[in-house]
Amino acid sequence: MKSGMEKKFTQSRAWITRESPTLAEILSEYLRFLDMPSLWEANIIPKLKPVAAMQPRLWTLLKGIEDKTEDEACYIMLVLLTHLLPPVGVSRCSAETTITYLLDFVPPGTE
Incomplete structure (x- = not known):
């Protein structure tokens, strides 16, 4: 589970760095923030x-x-x-x- 979370973190950070999404886009991609x-x-x-x-x-x-x-x-x-x-x-x-x-x-x- 830990390695899966670390991999997801790396992917998420790369996406945010590469694409520069808006806060709305981040929240729509990662709904758990809203929970x-x-x-x-x-x-x-x-x-x-x-x-x-x-x-x-x-x-x-x-x-x-x-x-x-x-x-x-x-x-x-x-x-x-x-x-x-x-x-x-x-x-x-x-x-x-x-x-x-x-x-x-x-x-x-x-x-």
């Missing part, structure tokens, strides 16, 4: 916060996160994650570039 809405909030955010807190350059992003809505806190944690993840492969990219690969910025009201 576990608390996975991010319950498992990832609690682990990510202390790591981000150790980085002085990220303190301003963490400031007041407890007062944010759940959606705002999740967005902030995604931004923090872009600062903490190492560059992919041999190329280096800025945090701003990384964010554009993770998030599609659209005008308010866009469906």
Whole structure:
């Protein structure tokens, strides 16, 4: 089972890297993400916060996160994650570039 999951992870990552799908396409391909809405909030955010807190350059992003809505806190944690993840492969990219690969910025009201 473990080797099957590792193989699937490698295939999924390659697909995302190669095709640059939208979040909607990823969620339609991997429906299990939708079955576990608390996975991010319950498992990832609690682990990510202390790591981000150790980085002085990220303190301003963490400031007041407890007062944010759940959606705002999740967005902030995604931004923090872009600062903490190492560059992919041999190329280096800025945090701003990384964010554009993770998030599609659209005008308010866009469906």
